[in-house]
Amino acid sequence: MDLQVGLKKLLKKGALASELDFQRASVIDRRMRLLVKEFPELTEERKQLRTLLKAYEDKHWVEQEITDKKVEESELAAHFAELERVFVEKRKNIIKSKLKEKGLTQKDLGTILGHTSTTYMSELMSGINPFTLNDLIVIHHLLNIDLESLIPTILTRRVRNRVLETIIKLNNPNLKLLEPGDLVFA
Numbered sequence: 001m002d003l004q005v006g007l008k009k010l011l012k013k014g015a016l017a018s019e020l021d022f023q024r025a026s027v028i029d030r031r032m033r034l035l036v037k038e039f040p041e042l043t044e045e046r047k048q049l050r051t052l053l054k055a056y057e058d059k060h061w062v063e064q065e066i067t068d069k070k071v072e073e074s075e076l077a078a079h080f081a082e083l084e085r086v087f088v089e090k091r092k093n094i095i096k097s098k099l100k101e102k103g104l105t106q107k108d109l110g111t112i113l114g115h116t117s118t119t120y121m122s123e124l125m126s127g128i129n130p131f132t133l134n135d136l137i138v139i140h141h142l143l144n145i146d147l148e149s150l151i152p153t154i155l156t157r158r159v160r161n162r163v164l165e166t167i168i169k170l171n172n173p174n175l176k177l178l179e180p181g182d183l184v185f186a
Contacts, residue, residue, distance in 0.1 A: 006129035007032070011048050016056040019073050020156070023081035025053055031126045039119045080156060087152050088127030095125065098143035113138060 016022045032046045110121035123129045136150040167175050
């Protein structure tokens with residue numbers, strides 16, 4: 001699973017492969033609705049994203065049997081996407097606050113990170129596209145922000161279960177069996 005999936009990656013794939021992709025794309029679409037007003041150059045990418053969303057809905061929901069399992073999968077994916085959305089919003093607010101404290105603008109940060117496009121910097125801040133790990137490390141050092149506030153640590157249920165199963169198989173007394181609260185998951 002990707003740490004964070006962004007617009008460019010979804011568009012490059014050309015299709016939404018899972019309910020989680022669909023939910024993440026839906027969140028990105030809502031963010032873009034606001035950004036398109038400020039950055040009209042995003043209009044075409046938003047249209048492409050909406051085409052992917054519609055194609056996924058048509059294939060997996062329209063005139064398909066809606067099972068309890070399908071609904072549960074959708075609800076879990078929506079929950080996970082919402083956790084990611086909340087994380088990105090908090091991160092954005094923390095970064096903006098620290099920039100203000102240091103007398104820097106978002107454009108200044110973009111220049112420091114090597115991102116000269118104002119539009120792209122807005123995409124990163126709003127979570128439409130993910131920061132690189134290097135970007136986040138620079139932000140950590142530059143603005144003295146804890147890495148836990150910059151890098152999402154949410155695990156999907158599938159990853160969490162795989163980790164738990166592996167810990168059991170290893171039967172290593174130095175590894176304790178994780179409790180549900182030990183790993184944040186959706």
